[in-house]
Amino acid sequence: MYSANNPVIFTDKTGKATKTEWLISIKHPIAAIKVKNNSEIASIETQRRFPKGGHNDKADAFRHAYWNALNTRDVGKIIAKKFADAHEEFDDNPNAEKEMDLNNNEKGREISEANPDLNDDEMADEVMEASNNNELQNTPNSNPKKTDLNYYKTIDNNYDGKEEKNKVKTGIIK
Secondary structure (H helix, E strand, C coil), rough: EECCCCCCCCCCCCCCCCCHHHHHHHHCCHHHHHHHHHHHHHHHHHHHCCCCCCCCCHHHHHHHHHHHHHHHHHHHHHHHHHHHHHHCCCCCCHHHHHHHHHHHHHHHHHHHHHHCCHHHHHEEHHHHHHHHCCCCCCCCCCCCCCCCCCCCEEECCCCCCHHHEEEECCCCCC
């Protein structure tokens, strides 16, 4: 694949990229590179701050929120949300874990929107503060603001960045 007359090679070393992630990457190749780089930055920073963490815990919550904060700063909220939502679209993703990840992703985007000029370290500190203030969901089913996974239904799969036009509100479970 080429972008601006330069070869762009997308690789998925884990084999876990969803079909939707690939489609969005094709539509937004430069953003895809930034999102991939940010996932590596978020993983390294998470390991540094939480050496023993990993799945369905504070480390997992931090990683998701930090990755989305970086992505929102670097590619914008709409594209960041598209990649993050697509990342959660796999068959054996339990609903409670998916909900937890989506909530933490959203919190990361909120942090970034409130602090758009922060560098990576400052952004990590803001996400860590949210974690310390119990603003992140650290375990499945622990979120007091339970959101229906069908809150938005995609009605257009063009991945054109016009999120508001392409979504229909369907409701919230409280």
